Every structure is written in structure tokens, then in C-alpha cells.
Amino acid sequence: MTHTPQKPIGSGFGPASTADEVIRGISLTGKTVVVTGGASGIGIETVRAFRSAGARVIVPARDTAKAKAALATMPDVIVEVMDLPEPTAIDRFASRVLSLTDKLDVLVNNAGVMAEPLTRDARGYEMQFAANHLGHFQLTCRLWPALVRAEGARVVALSSYGHRRAGIDFRDPHFERREYDRWVAYGRAKTANALFAVALDSIGRQWNVRAFAVHPGGIATPLACHMLPSEIEASQIFDAEGKPVIDPENNKKTPEQGAATSVWCATSPQLAGMGGVYCADCDIAIALPSDGSAEMHGVRPHAIDPISAGRLWQLSEQLTDATLD
Template sequence: MAIKDQVPVDSGFPAKTDGANIIADIDLAGKTAIVTGGYSGIGLETVRALAAKGVQVIIPARNIPKAKEALADVEGDVRIEEMDLADIPSVRAFGDKMLEELESLDLLINNAGVMACPEEHIGAGWELQFGTNHLGHFELTRKLMPLLEKTPGCRVIALSSTGHKLSGIRWDDPNFEMEPYEKWQAYGQAKSANALFANALSRRLKDSGGLAFAVHPGGIFTPLQRHLPQEEMIALGWLDENGELSEMAKAGFKTPEQGCSTTLWAAISPKLEGKPGVYCEDCDIAEPTDPEGPMARYRGADPHICEDEAAERLWAMSEEMIGEA
């Protein structure tokens, strides 16, 4: 794909549609989905909507008791399994279990993530946000490829973000070993990686008829902001001086129920057939970023996440990094 492929298709759904309404008229009974981060924020609402439509939903969780508590009121076929995205052996063990127990996998929704956290390194020295948001999902998906390849019409959704505009891939220093750590650049790199991953994966699913897409869910207050002090959220314009939602946030932010809508649209929409690897936002394919527009920081796909060459370079680099684990 290329930036020219970022052409909206007029989905018919407003940006602030509740996710349950996206799939209200779609028959999903008997489907199987894995949703990482499915017990918090928009991941929880994604699970709730899918389970209500008869989907068997498997939620890999680092904290099993917390997951059980969060999912206690979710009706449907919901199953929790142990996995920690920051621990590659844990990811592989979960993948092996799924390969043994599942016959097919219709949806893999790589939703979990961390944002703007203090500096930490995991695995073979990987920066935490890149290692968790990208490499953990990269290895999970690779492990589950046999299931995806034998499931007609499977879809993989990678949760990216408008944060991709903050940084492309730091090819020579992805783990901030040569330069001082900067949490927003690290987040931006991880979100660019999520989008490029969907691009590269789409080619690997082509022969079996699968599709992969990147999704920006929108601005939503969830536990993702747990590492941000209140004064920083005030400086960002998300909160007013009293610590309440600012007028900008009230106008632009979505509820968690609305925040899962683009994920679910990308998971089921027939309008995305023949459009592998595109980046979606507000229940549609995102337009290319207008660099002169007033919303350039918050809307649109930047060219660097739509480059096939960069996507393949990232895939090869990720394989090498995983090999070092």
C-alpha cells in the first residue's frame, strides 16, 4: 500500500458511534476472537460487544484476578488465559496453547498497550513501549499464523494512534541507547510500528485471504493515561485548571463504548475488502494528513506509516530483535 490508498469509503457511521451499533446487524455467531488488553478501557468494550453477538472471545491477561473482576458482568462466551506481552516466553506459551485448542481464529485484535511511561527495558534490552506495544504483538501474531492462515476471511487489527505523528521508527536507536529517553517519542515510535506491522502482515495473509488493518481509536480517557500526571494533562489541554475535562476534550474525546467502534468496523466491514493494510480512524479509512490543516496533529495518516519498504524493514528488524530474546 501507499499513502494514495488512504481514501475514505463513506462507512455511514459517525465518528462517535457506539461499537455495539457497528456490529448490530452482523451475524458473528460461532466466530472466535482474541483481544489483547480486553479487560480494560476500549478493549473491555470491544470484548463486551463481540461476546454479545455470540463470538467466543479469548482474553490473554497478565493479571488474571483483575481480568476476572473487570469481565464479571460481560455476558457471553468469554475466556481468560495467562499471557504477558512484555515476556516473550509467556507470549509463545499462550500461542502454543491456542494452536492446540483452537480450530480457527477469525479475529485477532492487538489492542493492549502502554503510553508515555517512565523509561524501562524488557526482553533483550528493548524499550518498554516498543517491546510491549509492537514486539509482543508481533511475536503473538507470528505464533498464531497457522490458525489465521487456515481461517477464511480472518482479520487482524493493530491498534495504532495519532501518536504515530510524534516519531517514525528510530532505525539506528530504537531502544534509546544512544540518546536520552523521551517518553512521547518512544510512544510515537511504537504507534508507527503498529501501523507498519499491519501493512507488512497484510502481504503475509494475502494468499490465505486474510486482511490486516491499523486503527486509531480516537481520544479516550482510559487507564492508558495512568502514567501521566494531572499537570501534564492540563498542559496538553485535556483537563482544565480544576482537573475536569476541558472543552476541547469534551468536544473531541470519545467514550470507551465509542472508542471501540473503529476497531469493530475494521474487523467486519465489507467496504475494506481489497484494501489491505490501510490505517483507519473515525469508522472509516483515514485520509492522508493535511500538513497545513488545523488538525494535522490529530487527524490523518502520515506518509511514513504507509511505506511498504519501511514496513518490510521493520518486519526484518523485529525478527532479528525477537531472535535475540
């Protein structure tokens, strides 16, 4: 299998496309899907689309009662307990999934935190890196046998155009030596999500497990709970009346539009035989010429660099004691 070029393929969809539109005509009957963060924000719309196509959907959640309430209109969705910064909780959830199904067709690593004040998990790892990347890395490793058995599984990692804020600092990944900056930490985590897809795809393609990184767009969701009022105002995601601004061409989307690229990457036959690329607006994104590019669309070189992806994979194995097996 050859490397997939980081350039658009002309999918026929675009910034305003919704999850329902991109999955129309696709059957997931008999397929099993896991969506982390599937009980809030764009995760709910991602779950809704998979379920509408006939998939059995499993959603891990830290607060299962709250998750079940959020998914009350979809009572057949399976909700199981898991907390991404807790390694033992990840292992228990993965064991539960493996007891429920022999194969896993789609894994969408959708959950995340953004711009949190400095917090560390029990291991001392910086929380945005731990929750957004390391937790999903460990989860993917634990579910690997089921992904391989699906004979055509796809893994979708939710990145963001926030990757432009920072690359990975391999010498100080947990802000132990430099002053913590919550937006730099977020940028590192989103770069990690993109590099994860590059590395996983390079490993997984021999088993027909393909991986994609996704920028969903700017959506007013609970993810913004740590943003300051001045930051929210500067982002212009709300109008003067406090209503979300919807302008898909300029990265401001509804949750249904925000879920579309994840669903497209997870299910589209247009991506057969492809992987390891960063996608946005329901297509493979353009590769920007430099990390200093001011362009808001596309992916910067540091987030798709295969050497950095390999280094991050090795670091992640060391930090989580998890491997593909």
C-alpha cells in the first residue's frame, strides 16, 4: 500500500456538509463502533449518524448516568464507564468492549479537553497531553486485536487547527522545565493527535487498519468551558445576542457539520486504501508549505511529519506501557 498524498481528492462534500449527508446510502449493519466523548458536543451527532446507518455504538463516559441522559433518545447505544486520564479505567473499558464484540470496525477518538489550567494526572503527566493523546493511544492499543479482526477497520483521531499553536516538545512534554501555557499545551496535544494518525496508519495498513486525523471545525460546545470571556469574544464564535455564529466557510459550524468529517473519514468508500492524512471539511486537507503559514485552513508540516510521528509513538509507548499486540 502506498502513502496517501496530503492533498484534497474532490470528495464532493464541503464545509457545510452534515454527518447525515456524508453517511447517506452507507450501511453499517453488523458493524461495531466506539466513540469516545460520544455523549456531548459533536460526539452526540457522530453517534447519531453511525446509529442511523445501523451500527452498534459503544460510548465510554466518566459519568455514565449523565451520558445516558444525554443519549436518552438513542437508548440502544451502549454506555460504559471510562476516564481517559485513568489507565486502569481504560483497560477495564477495553476489556468490556472485547467481551461484547469480537471485532471493532470503527474507533473514533473524539473526546478531549481544551485550554485547561495546569493539571496533572496521577502519573504527573500534563492533563491535556494525557487526556487528548495518551489516553487514546492506550485505548487504541488495548482494542487493537478487535480492530485487526475487523479486516478493514478505521481509526479517527480528533485533532484541530489548533495544532498550529505548537509542535511536540520531546524534551519537556509535561511542562516540567518551562512555564505552562494552556494554549501551547492544547496545540501540542492536537499535534499529537495528528501525528498519532500518521504513525498508526503506517503500522496498521498491513492489517488493513487505516487511520485519519480530523479537524472538525470551530463549534460552540462544552469543550470551550475553560475559555476566558475575552478569548470567547476574540474567537467570534457567538454573535451580539450570544447565539453561535454559523459560517462554515470560515470554520464556524453547527455540531452536525462538525461531526461530518469524522463520519466521512470513518465510513466513506472514497477513502478505501487511504490513510495517514489530516482531513477537514469532508476532504483531505491541503499541506501548508511551512509551520509559519498564516493560512487557517490546511495542516502544518510539523503535524504530519513521519519522523516526529515515530518519535511520538515511541514516547507514548514508554509513558503508557502500552503497545500494539
